[in-house]
Amino acid sequence: MSRLDSFIRRLSAQRSVLDWATQAIRDVPGPVLEIGxxxxxxxxxxREKLPGRDxxxxxxxxxxxxxSKPAGDLLVLGEFAVTLPAFAARHGAVAALIHCDTGxxxxxxxxxxxxxLSDLVPTLGRTGAIVLSDQRLAHPRLSVMTPPVEIPPERYFLYTIF
Ligand SMILES: C[S@@+](CC[C@H](N)C(=O)[O-])C[C@H]1O[C@@H](n2cnc3c(N)ncnc32)[C@H](O)[C@@H]1O
Incomplete structure (x- = not known):
């Protein structure tokens, strides 16, 4: 496979996963966290798939x-190790969808x-939240989900918080 094909495949997988997840949380309240x-x-x-959602x-x-960035206090600048615990302390575990694109x-x-990050993610999302990550995460409260769309192995890791 050419590098161009591989690149297209990677981005197509990312789009497929995002499209699936935004549909799956359509009726789940709570903000989305774009980590990265x-x-x-x-x-x-x-933003295009979830109009009106924080x-x-x-x-x-x-x-x-x-x-291509949120306005006001929806844009949170700083190291994840500082900003994510601060978010959890202020808002609690409220997110419906967490997308970790940190690699x-x-x-x-x-x-x-x-x-x-594995330890922080469950403090940010509600029970039943979907977590998409470009890196493998591991935590007792993260249950692995089988990708509902065809994606290259190890490209995206899907979890739900329970
Ligand atoms: C792969 S890029 C994100 C790509 C983005 N989702 C997009 O579609 O354009 C990863 C981002 O995570 C940020 N990042 C990685 N580690 C971080 C950390 N410890 N604290 C804050 N930002 C971090 C980097 O600055 C970088 O912008």
């Missing part, structure tokens, strides 16, 4: 396209970060 705003591409997709976006820096090119750093 980056350029704002997936934020923009979530979407909090977290990142250490604002590198998003000016039209960089450093697999070892990704795994280290995923280990502590």
């Amino acid at each position: 705003l980056g350029n704002g591409r997936t934020f923009d997709h979530l 979407i909090y976006a977290f990142d250490r820096a604002d590198n998003a396209h000016p039209q 960089s090119g450093d697999a070892a750093a990704n795994a280290r970060q995923a280990a502590w």
